[in-house]
Amino acid sequence: MADPKTPAPRLKSDDIDTALVRGLADILNDTDLTEIEVERGDLKIRVAREITMAAPVQYAPAPVVHAPAPAAAAPVSMPSDPATIVAKQGEEVKSPMVGTVYLQASPEAAPFAQAGDTVKKGQTLLIIEAMKTMNPIQSPRDGVVKEILVGDAQPVEFGEPLVLLEA
Known part of the structure; x- marks a missing residue:
């Protein structure tokens, strides 16, 4: 065993097997x-x-692109008199997760529910795809669908209103 206080002998460049070092680097x-x-x-x-570890990549949400309104559409204005503003009456069914809403099981299928439909407690109103999993969103009670508040294939956030049931 070599004495730790004794310096290691210096190697000359021709003493080093460069092919071995290059081979190790390749490995x-x-x-x-x-x-x-x-x-x-x-x-x-x-x-x-x-x-070296790269800084973590942060993803920004994809921008929402809205189709331009038809040229013939008149601009919509809010009523100036607060008495003319009608609050939406009913129970909001809110999104329990972030995902993409689908109003029917497949593009050819009929919607799960439409405005005016009578629904039973537990009946599927729509589905939300989250992480490649389809999650049925069910009616919390019997009632009538007053309005579907989201569009097909629309991204939604947690807590966002999806459906309005008549009270």
């Missing part, structure tokens, strides 16, 4: 290892590389 690159060490008798070669 690091091919296998995504960060370090490799080989010993042959008194010769010990360690090849290592530093891995």
Whole structure:
């Protein structure tokens, strides 16, 4: 065993097996290892590389693109008299998750529910796709669908009103 206080003998460049070092470096690159060490008798070669971590990627929500209104549509204005503003009456069925709303099981199928439909407690009103899973949103009680507040294939947020049931 070598004395730790005795410096290691200096190697000359022709003493180093450069083909071995290059081979070890290739192994690091091919296998995504960060370090490799080989010993042959008194010769010990360690090849290592530093891995720097990139800053975490942050994704911004995709912008919502709205189709332009038809040219013939007149601008909509809010009534100036508060007495003419009618509050929506009924119970809002809200989204329990973030996802994409689908109003029917498939593009060819009929909608689960439409305005004016009488629904029973537990009946599917629509589905929300979240992480490739289809989640049925059911009516919390018997009632009549007064209004569907979202469009088909529309992204929704947690707590966003989806359906208005008549009280």
